[in-house]
Structure formats: structure tokens, C-alpha cells
Amino acid sequence: MLPNVRLWLAVFAIVLSISSVGIAQDIPTPRGASVELLTLADVAAGRARIVDLTHVLNEKNAYWPGPGYEPFQLKTIATIEKDGVLSKAFSMPEHLGTHIDAPNHFESGQPDLSSISPDQFFAPGVVIDITPQAEVNADTTLTIKDIQDWESNHGRIPDQAIILLHTGWGRFWNNYSRYKNQDAMGKLHFPAYSGEAARFLIHERKARGLGIDNLSIDCGISKNFEVHHIVNKAGRYGLENVAQLERLPARGFFLIVAPIRIEAGSGGPTRILAILPGKAKKEVER
Numbered sequence: 001m002l003p004n005v006r007l008w009l010a011v012f013a014i015v016l017s018i019s020s021v022g023i024a025q026d027i028p029t030p031r032g033a034s035v036e037l038l039t040l041a042d043v044a045a046g047r048a049r050i051v052d053l054t055h056v057l058n059e060k061n062a063y064w065p066g067p068g069y070e071p072f073q074l075k076t077i078a079t080i081e082k083d084g085v086l087s088k089a090f091s092m093p094e095h096l097g098t099h100i101d102a103p104n105h106f107e108s109g110q111p112d113l114s115s116i117s118p119d120q121f122f123a124p125g126v127v128i129d130i131t132p133q134a135e136v137n138a139d140t141t142l143t144i145k146d147i148q149d150w151e152s153n154h155g156r157i158p159d160q161a162i163i164l165l166h167t168g169w170g171r172f173w174n175n176y177s178r179y180k181n182q183d184a185m186g187k188l189h190f191p192a193y194s195g196e197a198a199r200f201l202i203h204e205r206k207a208r209g210l211g212i213d214n215l216s217i218d219c220g221i222s223k224n225f226e227v228h229h230i231v232n233k234a235g236r237y238g239l240e241n242v243a244q245l246e247r248l249p250a251r252g253f254f255l256i257v258a259p260i261r262i263e264a265g266s267g268g269p270t271r272i273l274a275i276l277p278g279k280a281k282k283e284v285e286r
């Protein structure tokens with residue numbers, strides 16, 4: 001190897017290590033390029049932190065209070081004591097717990113759960129926090145101004161990212177009545193995206209999907225499910241009841257979205273994992 005090539009490589013290595021410091025401190029970058037330096041090899045080698053954004057499924061889970069929806073059920077069909085093996089069967093609506101809304105959920109002719117292209121399941125993540133607004137008004141929705149404020153603080157939202165809207169509703173997850181927040185008239189009250197914000201994120205920022213930490217990407221009082229239509233019409237998906245958003249930074253992490261694959265399905269339970277710079281933890285968190 002020629003000495004000047006070596007020198008060039010050494011300079012390149014220094015530049016790379018400076019960029020790594022950038023990852024650890026989550027310095028906002030114009031294109032969100034820093035996360036791309038975290039590889040699956042880093043994850044395997046314990047050089048990345050994983051936050052599980054998936055609620056644990058059980059029969060107490062909140063679910064959409066619509067006709068035909070039932071709680072999650074798990075029954076034992078064989079035990080080690082009696083059968084030499086432990087085996088169970090579960091049943092649940094597609095749209096229960098942490099789950100994906102496939103593009104065919106609100107728009108016919110769009111891909112069903114089994115035909116979403118797998119490359120759509122890997123993307124940089126972004127968290128937009130509207131917790132303060134949601135504290136004051138449960139019916140609040142994300143505005144264009146909120147997005148502009150976010151971008152002036154953190155840089156432009158990268159194209160093809162998955163957007164996660166943090167409403168603070170995750171803290172009510174174990175209290176179904178507080179979570180759905182239904183009034184005497186039967187109306188639900190929880191925050192979400194507005195139509196204009198969804199349109200901007202899907203069309204101007206090419207978002208792969210829109211996620212939220214409550215029951216729906218449309219707010220509780222929505223009658224026409226405008227946000228679902230905007231997202232699904234563009235062939236994109238929604239993610240609902242996403243857990244632990246309070247543990248994520250505004251940007252600087254990568255997401256893996258892993259739904260089950262149901263033929264003709266309109267949605268289904270989905271494991272969502274955030275990968276961040278930092279040290280791996282050994283224990284499983286709830």
C-alpha cells in the first residue's frame with residue numbers, strides 16, 4: 001500500500017470516529033445520516049441499545065371499542081405435566097395491542113398485510129412530542145406548526161422515515177377506560193395527527209408510516225378517519241399502540257417493524273424495535 005494511501009485512510013478513520021461521537025450525542029444532522037452508521041453488526045456485537053416499542057399481549061389489553069372486537073385470549077392446549085409439552089392457542093382482532101394498519105385497511109386495492117414490501121419495515125425513526133398540548137386538550141391534533149417547530153429544533157425530517165407521534169397516552173395503557181377516554185355520549189377522546197399534518201408527512205417527507213402511542217392515528221373524535229385514508233391511499237401503513245415513546249430521542253435512531261404475515265390481512269400484531277447508539281442491556285424490559 002502506498003504511504004499516501006495509508007495517510008488518506010488514517011484521515012478517513014479519524015473522520016469516521018468523529019462521526020461516531022456525533023451518533024452518541026445525537027447531534028442533529030440535516031439528513032439524519034448519523035443513524036445510517038449503526039449497522040446490524042453493531043447490534044449483534046452489543047454496540048447498540050434496543051428499545052422494545054411493543055406492549056406485552058394479554059387479556060387486559062386495551063382494544064378498539066367497536067362491534068366485533070374482542071379482548072386478546074390465550075388458552076393452554078397442552079401442558080408439560082399432562083402432555084410432555086407446553087403449547088397454547090391465542091385469538092385476537094387484527095387491530096389489538098401494538099399493531100400495524102396495512103394499506104388495505106381503509107383503501108381497497110392497496111397492499112394487504114402479506115404483500116407489504118419488506119423494505120418498508122426498516123427506516124430511521126422520528127418522534128414528535130405533543131404531550132404538553134395533549135395534557136391540556138385530549139382532542140388535540142398535530143399541526144403543521146408543530147412539525148415546523150420540530151424541524152427548526154432538530155433539522156429536516158429525513159425522507160422515508162417512520163414518524164412516531166408521542167401523545168403521552170402510553171402511560172394509560174394499563175387503564176383501558178382512561179386510555180379510550182370515552183364520554184357519556186360514547187365519544188372517544190385522545191390526540192392524534194391532523195389531516196394536514198398527515199398529508200405533509202406522507203407527501204412532503206415521504207414517510208414510510210405514521211405511528212402513535214394510542215388507539216388510532218386519527219383522533220378519538222374523528223368521524224371520517226381522514227388520516228387513515230391519507231396514509232393508506234398513499235400505500236403506507238399506520239402503527240398503533242406503540243409503546244415506550246418516552247424513552248426515545250427526537251431523532252437519531254433506527255426502527256425495525258416486524259408484523260406477522262396474514263394473507264389478505266388488514267393489520268396484525270407487530271414487534272417494533274428501536275435501535276439507538278449506546279450499550280446493549282441484557283435484561284428484558286416490560
Ligand SMILES: [Zn+2]
Nearest residue numbers: 095101240267
Ligand atoms: Zn389499527
